[in-house]
Amino acid sequence: MTDFQAAILHQVGQPLAIGRVTIDRLERGDVLVRIMASGLCHTDLEVIDGSLAYPMPIILGHEGAGVVEAVGEGVEDIAAGDHVVASWNPHCGHCFYCRRDQPILCEPFTWHQPRGHLLDGASRLRAGAQAVHHFSVVSSHAQYAVVPRSGAIRVPREIPFDRACLIGCGVMTGVGAAVRVAAVQAGATVAVIGCGAVGLNVIQGARLVGAGTVIGIDRDAARRDLARTFGADLAIGAVGEDVDAGVKAATAGRGADYVFEAAGSAEGFRLATEITRPGGQLVFLGKVNVSQDVSFRWGALMGEKKITRSSYGGARPERDFPWLARCYLDGKLKLDELITARLPLARINDGFDAMRRGQTIRTVVQPWDAAGSP
Amino acid sequence: MTDFQAAILHQVGQPLAIGRVTIDRLERGDVLVRIMASGLCHTDLEVIDGSLAYPMPIILGHEGAGVVEAVGEGVEDIAAGDHVVASWNPHCGHCFYCRRDQPILCEPFTWHQPRGHLLDGASRLRAGAQAVHHFSVVSSHAQYAVVPRSGAIRVPREIPFDRACLIGCGVMTGVGAAVRVAAVQAGATVAVIGCGAVGLNVIQGARLVGAGTVIGIDRDAARRDLARTFGADLAIGAVGEDVDAGVKAATAGRGADYVFEAAGSAEGFRLATEITRPGGQLVFLGKVNVSQDVSFRWGALMGEKKITRSSYGGARPERDFPWLARCYLDGKLKLDELITARLPLARINDGFDAMRRGQTIRTVVQPWDAAGSP
Amino acid sequence: MTDFQAAILHQVGQPLAIGRVTIDRLERGDVLVRIMASGLCHTDLEVIDGSLAYPMPIILGHEGAGVVEAVGEGVEDIAAGDHVVASWNPHCGHCFYCRRDQPILCEPFTWHQPRGHLLDGASRLRAGAQAVHHFSVVSSHAQYAVVPRSGAIRVPREIPFDRACLIGCGVMTGVGAAVRVAAVQAGATVAVIGCGAVGLNVIQGARLVGAGTVIGIDRDAARRDLARTFGADLAIGAVGEDVDAGVKAATAGRGADYVFEAAGSAEGFRLATEITRPGGQLVFLGKVNVSQDVSFRWGALMGEKKITRSSYGGARPERDFPWLARCYLDGKLKLDELITARLPLARINDGFDAMRRGQTIRTVVQPWDAAGSP
Amino acid sequence: MTDFQAAILHQVGQPLAIGRVTIDRLERGDVLVRIMASGLCHTDLEVIDGSLAYPMPIILGHEGAGVVEAVGEGVEDIAAGDHVVASWNPHCGHCFYCRRDQPILCEPFTWHQPRGHLLDGASRLRAGAQAVHHFSVVSSHAQYAVVPRSGAIRVPREIPFDRACLIGCGVMTGVGAAVRVAAVQAGATVAVIGCGAVGLNVIQGARLVGAGTVIGIDRDAARRDLARTFGADLAIGAVGEDVDAGVKAATAGRGADYVFEAAGSAEGFRLATEITRPGGQLVFLGKVNVSQDVSFRWGALMGEKKITRSSYGGARPERDFPWLARCYLDGKLKLDELITARLPLARINDGFDAMRRGQTIRTVVQPWDAAGSP
Ligand SMILES: [Zn+2]
Ligand SMILES: [Zn+2]
Ligand SMILES: [Zn+2]
Ligand SMILES: [Zn+2]
Ligand SMILES: [Zn+2]
Numbered sequence A, B, C, D: 001m002t003d004f005q006a007a008i009l010h011q012v013g014q015p016l017a018i019g020r021v022t023i024d025r026l027e028r029g030d031v032l033v034r035i036m037a038s039g040l041c042h043t044d045l046e047v048i049d050g051s052l053a054y055p056m057p058i059i060l061g062h063e064g065a066g067v068v069e070a071v072g073e074g075v076e077d078i079a080a081g082d083h084v085v086a087s088w089n090p091h092c093g094h095c096f097y098c099r100r101d102q103p104i105l106c107e108p109f110t111w112h113q114p115r116g117h118l119l120d121g122a123s124r125l126r127a128g129a130q131a132v133h134h135f136s137v138v139s140s141h142a143q144y145a146v147v148p149r150s151g152a153i154r155v156p157r158e159i160p161f162d163r164a165c166l167i168g169c170g171v172m173t174g175v176g177a178a179v180r181v182a183a184v185q186a187g188a189t190v191a192v193i194g195c196g197a198v199g200l201n202v203i204q205g206a207r208l209v210g211a212g213t214v215i216g217i218d219r220d221a222a223r224r225d226l227a228r229t230f231g232a233d234l235a236i237g238a239v240g241e242d243v244d245a246g247v248k249a250a251t252a253g254r255g256a257d258y259v260f261e262a263a264g265s266a267e268g269f270r271l272a273t274e275i276t277r278p279g280g281q282l283v284f285l286g287k288v289n290v291s292q293d294v295s296f297r298w299g300a301l302m303g304e305k306k307i308t309r310s311s312y313g314g315a316r317p318e319r320d321f322p323w324l325a326r327c328y329l330d331g332k333l334k335l336d337e338l339i340t341a342r343l344p345l346a347r348i349n350d351g352f353d354a355m356r357r358g359q360t361i362r363t364v365v366q367p368w369d370a371a372g373s374p
């Protein structure tokens, strides 16, 4: 029996409570991971604040890295001691969507995940007598997590855990949006609305595949500076600035070949359609409440434009996570610059507070101290 | 000098006036076509009613077929006597968009077309001393038209002109949306919103490439009958019917693999996003006023959906028009059933009146009587 | 314990021997299928004749249809009584190739299959004390077969078993080559070299997705007649005929847009490259011995041509088998015409003899008599 | 009348002769370019040595850069003083292939080019009374060249002519093969056979779009060093080395995801098929005599591999040349390292001699001295 500390959300609007959780036994296909670092993502905050509904109590966190501690029956290609990053999109490999090459829509995943369960429809987590829910089949804001085999992705041992964990959500989502989803053509012009964790990774993803001019757009001056650090040729979007005119000026009046919305606001979606050139491609990465209306000027949807929604950057984690780790180790991908703060698990609420104030790119919690103790 | 009858729009909101027009001479690259049949399309009506602004006076009509009468300098691969269908998307072959395989966005075309000019920026049409404007580089509601070489597409002589002309807009737009733009996969489920000329052609296009279940959606019972005639397995959409539930029932609860909006209304666009399955593809064919807002439930845009706007079905007219004519001649494409009425040019306003009343699929005007005289 | 009749190959070059085989128990993920019909495919013959090496004794047959009799642990989405067609490409869903959308190359499959084992590396079949090998993870020339869950594909109950079984190899391979692998464009010209079971299905697959001119090529007059029956506009290839000239004559001198080699000969491969137009696409479906050399005129490989090898028509069996069955039931796919003879299992060697003489398209063995007894 | 020095090939096997050539007048659509630098390409040598037949006398050279001196009638979007790189694939924009997005196969181009003519079927070049032929619609081994508008591609003025000229053939062909034709996926493994001008550019093209491991293969040690300079992680291929084993060792035994043959030998083509992983993609860039046979082990063509022939890297010169120039100016593309020697036009035969000895990557001739005089 594994008994460990975890940050538990008991009720919407409350702070996370550090408590003890147990895992009684591993089922077939399970992988038990000792979590060494876990990134705080905006989606966690949506659950805390109630805009995204999940069953409680729940352990949040879906951007985790650590070491395999044990495996369940039938798991033969990964072993205790392996370094892994969690994928929040484990998939069955055989459903309607898996056999159409869209594992992100895997039916067991989309059925069980919102119910706070693993892919077999059950929870492994317990606080005393009470079942605790899994979040996005990861729950990494804890000292241990149980994930399905296809959610535990081996990465090179050389990459430190605090940087590795970022690959699991924000980096994959942003880099993948440019590289896998839009498949940005070398030489093309790219505009990115919203230069937070995802947007900055879109920028560096576009750079990685040879984009021409890259334009970062953000109201916040510090984020515009970061956009330049991550490879934007141009960073605009200060309050009062005419962004549409700025993009047109940089693109011979046509608009950008590719536009990525990573701000997650109705204004961002609308702006994105206005600054895409005729025949261009636009990817929605941000999100608002599912029941909220978003509106567009019809003329901005014309001109043979293509719009794609992507939630995980076209991730194929077994292919992409080791590659992204390798890019970091080879100096082609910036991860250090994404980390605003490192905190012990006990201070996780401070991290969410900073996120609410818009002061962070990524906060990483480390559930064990340097000596390997909690 | 060619002197002929044409239906001229002098002012928004007025009926077309039959008047005499002259063409003094052909310029380099021009093709003079004796128009034998010209279809009335909803886009013409938008100009008459003022929702689409064009310079006046203008000769409408962009769905024409006829016989080449003469050619200008440098035109060597088409000759007097050839049967042709007009393409409303002549293109230069060398601009920013042409060299990115998007001739529909050709820059000389998109610059000169809205100004009522041919691709060289001039008009060839004159009514007495006054210049008359070209409409969409075609102007087929007349006994003659001058079009650029790339707008005159040779078709087999066996296809009658009244059916051939339809290929030039509605048929290409609808069939092409299914076959070229969405590239509907054999076996896939297709839903079509709006079963007018374009929607019916989406249906038969989907059939042509082996679609599985095809669902036609229209409020009008007569159009739902036509949808079945053109190949829909199911036709729904009566007032009061729950369309969303109907589509879900036919698709194991998922929504359609491909959805085409061919109704041109804000409600249609919105419905389209709701009935597309996660990971599905959606094509906007209809249109509303460019400055009008259209709105969507954010949740309906999620789920990895792809949205494409298409205005001409991915047309490559030299490849597609002869192929579509051949499909008709081989019994694989219905054209006869699209024609509601045939009228002499002098009665063209009756055709637009019927269109306003929603009573037609296509009216075709024939500018010459059976004896070949006007 | 299941005890049943099977046709067993004990040694290369010998006739199959009808013997009794037992299955002791089903393992996790197994599906036990009562085989009602099994098609004789050329690949079986390659094993009998020794050009394709497999461990012995082995039960051949990889094109089978029947009824689910029982399922192993963990199989929940298929049940006794379901009608199924066997897929000879079960896949793991998670290996290097599966996560690159190439399940045909699945690593557990390509490792265990040539060794005569199921995907877990073991055999379930025993003749007395001796282990018997599985062929292509199917072994349908028998009254029962054990296949992995992803190798048992449910199809509508309305399709008779003798026609259903064909979907499992020849139909999928041929139709899929046109529809999924080459994705033949509507209106395009298609040439098919070799009008046996696979070639005829390429022809009807091309028709299904709206191909323009389809040309069947075979030396045998009866097969050229069949090519016309399956939808070829033109059938050529008699001994002494200039095939290259014939194809060029039908394609304005350019060659075909798509060429499929389904004859499986070095001459066929070479011819295929010669009759593909510049910029055209060519698919190799036939095969010769893996160690045999095939040669081409370099000039015939130039001109921006694309060549693809496909062994199973880009099959996604769960998506494609029910769709193909539905096409047959809707009258869009010919299966009856593919069946040359039906034989009881005991006469299976007669079927292979006829195949050796080139007299058959497909022979189907039926391991149970009309009364359901062997 | 323009009267200038040119290197003329009068007969196969002879050295080029420096002589005087005249251009009497520009026709419609012509662009007269003062050539400042012209690269020596292997294709030139094939003509000199007779393995590629062209009409004589002829001015070779198809990799040229210079300044627009004058333009013919109808040329309005380029002007005297513009810096240009010649494209050896001008195209009509409207033929069978141009409207299928394959301008490299443009029919007027493929008809007139081998006849030594411009796209209108005539020559503009004369030596005394004798017509002189154009080579690949460029003929840049001279002080002036006449090219069609679509063969004169404007580039930034900042790039020096001797580096700019390389973009016109070897750089475009190599970089484009990786970036446009194969569309190498970020993270993928790439092997390049033959590390001359084209192969080195494949290597840097693969790097530009984020390839993972890149392997250069060449028998020559100096070229293997260059491969490393241009970005190969590994360079193998010394005489006696087992290349197949080397590639497999670097790719977990599978073979490379992408393989490019840029050596132009029957052995190279054969090796390429052996080292491509199942499901991988292979591009033939090199060439041998069109009538020569090339052979493959059938087994090496299996495994769902794709083979594409490309001759110009999927070039869209107006999109790609300015982009490549910009990459050079931004330090992302190596051009300086490609230039082995610079020679005055009068010493051009020395350049071809060095090429015959295999001692060069690129020799560039400069037809004007530093003072701008010949
Ligand atoms: Zn996240
Ligand atoms: Zn799944
Ligand atoms: Zn229209
Ligand atoms: Zn254009
Ligand atoms: Zn078979």
Ligand SMILES: [Zn+2]
Pocket: C091, C092, C093, C094, C095, C096, C097, C098, C103, C105, C106, C107, C108, C109
């Ligand atoms: Zn697999």
Ligand SMILES: [Zn+2]
Pocket: D041, D042, D043, D062, D063, D169, D170
């Ligand atoms: Zn060259």
Ligand SMILES: [Zn+2]
Pocket: D091, D092, D093, D094, D095, D096, D097, D098, D103, D105, D106, D107, D108, D109
């Ligand atoms: Zn052309």
